[in-house]
């Protein structure tokens with residue numbers, strides 16, 4: 001069941017009318033459904049159960065809101081973090097450090113050191129030198145860091161170029177053919193316990209075949225590493241499962257992914273780990289916006305809404321589609337372009353789209369905005385940083401304030417020499 005649906009002709013999130021949130025919090029605003037987060041978390045866990053002993057590390061980057069992390073922690077999820085900031089969030093949300101894995105191609109020495117100090121569960125190493133530095137830091141602290149080596153399998157994930165990560169030319173991981181030698185050299189260092197390998201080939205994947213190809217290569221790699229007399233007891237299979245953004249799109253389900261994983265990894269004898277992000281958060285959120293003007297255009301009218309590319313960057317960055325729906329649809333339709341107030345033509349959410357007819361002052365939502373939405377927001381054009389609301393049944397709470405332009409301005413200053 002979709003928890004963003006019409007009740008008596010007006011869109012609700014669970015039991016709360018979106019118009020009430022608009023009145024009390026203003027627009028634009030991100031709205032998340034607790035029930036949908038919980039359902040997706042459960043569906044992914046159930047799907048992976050076929051693959052045996054798994055550790056689920058929610059990819060915080062998809063939606064790092066503290067309240068969201070808390071509810072996923074309660075659902076038994078650990079975290080995949082990619083910065084010291086994300087690590088701090090995971091801990092603040094009550095996720096045990098031991099359940100956190102640290103990914104990311106540019107971890108600084110400071111971040112590695114802090115992660116050791118808090119007792120991080122696993123470092124996903126992106127290059128040999130990172131392992132050498134980590135081993136040195138850990139040894140100096142009298143610690144042993146658990147680590148896995150991220151490999152680049154050179155597989156085309158078949159997704160948008162900007163979110164593909166497993167091709168040889170991408171910046172991520174070590175080339176899989178060099179992995180055994182690098183693994184062996186790192187395994188010999190004091191301060192480091194090399195536990196296995198990690199992989200993540202891209203995001204918004206709509207086909208299991210590239211994942212299966214990549215996992216199969218990982219299986220061969222495990223055999224090769226073990227053949228060198230080195231143990232492998234963990235494999236991190238990353239995230240990447242896509243979600244439908246347009247009505248009618250069909251994606252592989254967590255259960256289908258789990259069945260494939262079970263088949264491919266049956267003989268591995270390791271603890272599997274997953275880093276799902278979008279599949280947990282994507283459809284659990286919408287961006288609520290208000291129509292400022294309907295402006296006549298050459299071919300179609302422009303619906304100018306109060307959300308912009310700084311609030312939801314995905315259409316401008318990846319040509320992404322987000323369904324647009326009126327909060328109080330009349331049944332009438334219109335063909336329109338949908339754009340925000342930011343002063344560039346890239347601030348356009350859709351061109352020539354068939355949508356619910358809307359007029360000045362109407363409320364509408366961009367759907368499937370729970371992942372890579374608020375977290376990618378900026379203050380471009382000196383706009384506020386968009387707030388976030390979490391709904392649970394009939395209640396809701398503002399879980400991130402609107403950061404006003406005044407607050408951002410207050411952090412800037414004119415140096416003395418320019419004051420005169």
Ligand code: LLP
Nearest residue numbers: 059103200203204239240275276277278372
């Ligand atoms: N693990 C690693 C190492 C990753 O790099 C990512 C995503 C994930 C897990 C989670 O992937 P997911 O399950 O969400 O597909 N901003 C882009 C997506 C960037 C994804 C980056 N890495 C977008 O809005 O489409």
